Amino acid sequence: MATEIDYEALPPNAGFAVNMLAGALAGITEHAVMFPVDSIKTRMQVFATSPVAVYSGVGNAFTRISSTEGMRALWRGVSSVVLGAGPAHAVHFGTLEAVKELAGGNEAGNQWFATSLAGASATIASDALMNPFDVVKQRMQIHKSEFRSVFTCARTVFQNEGLSAFYVSYPTTLAISIPFNAIQFTVYEQVKRFMNPSHQYSPSTHIVSGAVAGAVAAAVTTPLDVAKTILQTRGTSEDADIRNVRGMADAFRVIWRRDGLKGFGRGLTPRVLTIMPSTALCWLSYEFFKAAIRTN
Template identity: 80%
Template structure:
């Protein structure tokens, strides 16, 4: 690969299919690599009275899960992510690049509004595809999950709770991921332009900008992620109040009643630890695959 490439100029010229395929590969890479930390985050967010499922921190969770259930337990549900992340990220990045170009986000200067709008619109579309897979993933991640197969989990949830169970958290997911994505893309583009104003090929720039943007976006949206986890795993608990939660408002009420303000920060550390490297890897993979495919 040449030392100097008009790297960022690839966005408007590479074509929709290139952007979508690059996004698909980046999404699978991102989620698969950081999946064990995501599993720990899910378990720390679930409200339970079982001492075996209460963890004091990331290190404590990792040690106890790996020693009592085996390392494979930390990867339970990864197949659901791989199945969903490919098409969801393809739509996400394809829509992002198309809308950003249409809104003038590739023009000179920091086009914050265009970039944020493109990121938000891309999220609405991709989450519609990913939400059912995310529900299945979290059902498989919880402590003492009965599921070892994506298809078994999907069939059981559908039979016992109906199709709506796969989308009970969708409004909460959008409420979380639209600002998450808007913040992520805005911070990413801003940091990238500061560090790499010439738009030359710079993997370190994409890694750093991706990591910073992921950490910021992940931290500020953690309260909504706690609510999303409560809704997506409600069918795994015997707690009737949680089991009959009907949406984000109910979830927030339960979190406040059970744990107060502290409850909205459940899983903050593993969430940030997940999004810093995974976002950095995602952006590095996306930009690399996009350039490689076009070449």
């Protein structure tokens, strides 16, 4: 009788490549599907000077943007995500599995430290690659953005603000992403183990585990995400205080001064709405592509 193969067990000659390819495909799928909601989140987090760019909620933002600017405005900047998400997620998942294996995360039992370490390590590597693409994306998402081309936007930002504009938010991005991914990966693994102790391929398990993990991580890290958006869009602001923001501490001061405690929750609903299904889809896609690639 043939031995049953655990779909999560990597063949020794294909592990890293399989995980990188699966991660790249999962990342592109995840970001492209949920991009319009992400655009709404960016708009809600920006401290707009024009009343027409102030939205009371996700439904209000969707209706007003689509009616005044057209549905295409909600997809502006998606090409930047597609260009960056594939390589960034390939690096993320490749690093994730490599560190997880080295730290003993694939061993039996509750290996929470190894899985958290793997999530944090993967983030440092992938965010270094993705951060410039994210800056371009948000510059294209904001109200009345002058940019319609990723390359035009990147060239203009570089010429006017220098290379530092693409990385001014990197420390804040890491301050978000390291706890986000550590929380996400740990919650995902725990929920997946609880729902699927036999480790069989189970799409419903990956969807539910990914959604729960994404929602928890998104809610906890929203205040930092508001600060990141301010840093990444400061060059387009007409507000002198925002244009002079130099780091996360400056951004926090602006948020507190302008909007108080509630300012740190700007965009919470669309952020959770974006990340819950996108994380569920990402993990579902990742597990599917990993299993499919391995069987070919």
